[in-house]
Amino acid sequence: MKLLIASVPMFFEVKFSMAATRSALVLFGLVIGALTAFGQDETPQVTFNKDVAPILYQHCVVCHHPNDIAPMSLMSYKEARPWAAAIREAVVRRVMPPWHADPHVGEFRNNPRLTDQDIHTIDAWAKGGAKEGDPKDLPVAPSFHDGWHIKPDLVLTIPEQVVKAGNQDDYEYIYVPTHFTEDKWIQAAEVLPGDRRVVHHATVSVISADEAPKLIESHAGVQKMDKYHFRTGKVNHMKPDAPVYDDGCSVSPDQEIHDPTSGGINHVPAIYLPGHLAEVRPPGYALKIAAGSYLQFQVHYSNRLGKDVTDRTSIGLVFAKGPVTHQVAQYEIWNNWFEIPPNDGNHKVTSCYTLPKDVMVVAYTAHMHFRGKSMTTEAIYPDGRHEVLFNVPKYDFRWQETYFLKHQFLMPKGTKLVTTAYFDNSANNGLNPDPSKTIRWGEPSTEEMMGFWLAYADVTPVDENAAKSDKSPDRELSAKK
Ligand code: HEC
Structure with missing residues (x-):
């Protein structure tokens, strides 16, 4: 004392x-x-090595390194210097790094946005003659692994696919056995297209050992269509005269379609969409791939190159290294019954989905095609409280990010998720393939979809012992390398 x-x-x-x-x-x-x-x-000199490189390394080079999705590398002074004015412009206008969620709604783990201070630094650098500075100040550059943005423990690759010249739109379903002899927990995953020029998207879903043979057979034959859908080649469309419900919240037994909103659960370790990077789940949250499961690669091919191209798309998996407390899955909430009139610049479509169970909310994704303009999702909780969860004010088909929440939260059973989307089918929309068309649901990007995906985890914790799956490396399965 x-x-x-x-x-x-x-x-x-x-x-x-x-x-x-x-x-x-x-x-x-x-x-x-x-x-x-x-x-x-004279103000203190802002240099590439001391001030700008750390910002680029943290926020930009993930895409701006050789052979990645961005058109130029920003890894070195030599590479970045010619782009100084364009870099300044892109960050001051907040076009780069790409991020389309409203910064005032929700807090996200993977938010790459620059601070005002970072923008100020780049602005001062470009305006001050884009100086290189002292080589001693240059931080160590991040390294990348053969196109991956994660460091996979295991890579599974589809057999070679020939994508014929003139193939405008195909959905191929390819099943890859995991040969896992025990359950595996996936903390992070990424789909890497074999040839980005022809792979429009690739969704990888977990299919159980029981289900797989049936699915393989049904996709090998011609898929059965109901009276509302038709098929051309290997893609599905809504028929022009199918019933129309732009308001997916109008539920009534008198309607031909009683409830126009659908919500299915899917187990998606990763997806490739334009501008979409790896799925990195929060610590303790992981997706389960049960022993013996298959991975279904749904690959949307479109070849406008005038020659045949071969593709081998892969998925890279990172196994959970620590204990897993929460098992992750995804609700895919759709209204497929809309109709967008020709030349309509602001067409509203909604969906309403009531959660059938308590969930921990993990991430959001907005999915539309070229005519998608904006999307907002509001929760109406069982106690009547309203909360806007997610807002993409300027949707851009070229950037379909998944937004991972900084803080997962409990959303009780009975919560109603109301999603409102707007579509721009006018000539003002630079991406619009044809404003003169009436647009309904369809798998090709030139038709539309209206989807809000909610990645969630079960509230009940996973048995921690079941989670220690990282000890048996099945690396010989890696078909790549
Ligand atoms: C998620 C991937 C990604 C990230 C992160 C990213 N970029 Fe980009 N960037 C791209 C792609 C793809 C393009 C080309 C397409 C486009 O312009 O939209 C591009 C284009 C650009 C351009 C325009 C090039 C031109 O042709 O005029 C500049 C400048 C740029 N980026 C700078 C940056 C800077 C600076 C950062 C970080 C602060 C950054 N980018 C972060 C993917 C990315």
Whole structure:
């Protein structure tokens, strides 16, 4: 006790004298700084090596490195220097890094947006002559692994597919056995297209060992269509005269389609969509691939190159290294019954889905095609409270990110998820393939979809013992390399 009392004043003394020294130094610095500024009229020099490279390494080079999705590498001064003005422009206008969720709604783990300070630094660098600076200041550059944005423990690859010249739209279903002899927990995953020029999207879903043979057979034959759908080649469409429900919240037994909103559960380790990077789940959250499962690769091919192309698309899996507490899956909520009139620049479509169970909310994805304009999802909780969860004010087909929440939260059973989408089928939409067409649901990108996907975890914790799956590396399965 005595010792403690005795030590208190000493502590204060030390603190005080340190603070005093520091403020003296700061004062000194200010005086010197003012003198320098006064004398030479020069602000401290912003350089690539000291100030800009750390920002690019953290926020940009994930796409801007050789052979990735961006058109140029920004890894070195030599590569970045010619782009200085364009870089400044892109960050000041907040076009780069790409991010389409409203920054005022929700907090996301994978939000890459720059701080105002970072933008200021890049602005000052470009305006100040884009100087290189001292090589000693350059941080170590991040490294990348053969096109992956994660470091996969295992890579599974589809057999070679020949995508014929003139193939405009095909959905191929390819089944790859995992040969897992025990359940595996996937913490992160990424789909890597074999040839980005022809792979429009690729969704990888887990299919159980029982289900797989039936599915393989049904996709090998011609798929059966109901009276509302038709098929051309290997893609499905809604018939022009199928019933129309732009308001997916209008539920009534008198309607031909009683409930136009559908919501299915899917187990998707990863998906490839334009501008979409790896799925990295929060620690403790993982997707299960049960022993013996298959991975279904649904690959949307479209070849406009005028020659045959071969593709081998892969999925890279990162196994959970720590204990898994929450098993992740995904609700895919759709309204497929809309009709978008020709030349309509602001066509509203809604969906309403009531959660059948308690879930922990993990991530959101908005999915539309070229005419998608905006999407907002609001939760109406069982206690009547409303909350906007997610808002993509300017949807862009070329950037379909999944937005992972910083803080997972419990959403109770009975919560109604109301999603409102707008479509732009006018000539003002630069991506619109044809404003003169009436548009219904369809698998080709030139037709439309209206989907809100909610990645969630079961509330009941996973048995921690079941989660230790990372010890048996099935690396010989890796078909690539
Ligand atoms: C998720 C991937 C990704 C990230 C992260 C990213 N970019 Fe890009 N960037 C792209 C792609 C793809 C393009 C080309 C398509 C486009 O312009 O939309 C591009 C285009 C650009 C362009 C325009 C090039 C031109 O032709 O005029 C600039 C400049 C740029 N990026 C700078 C940056 C900077 C600076 C950052 C970080 C602050 C960044 N990007 C982060 C993918 C990315």
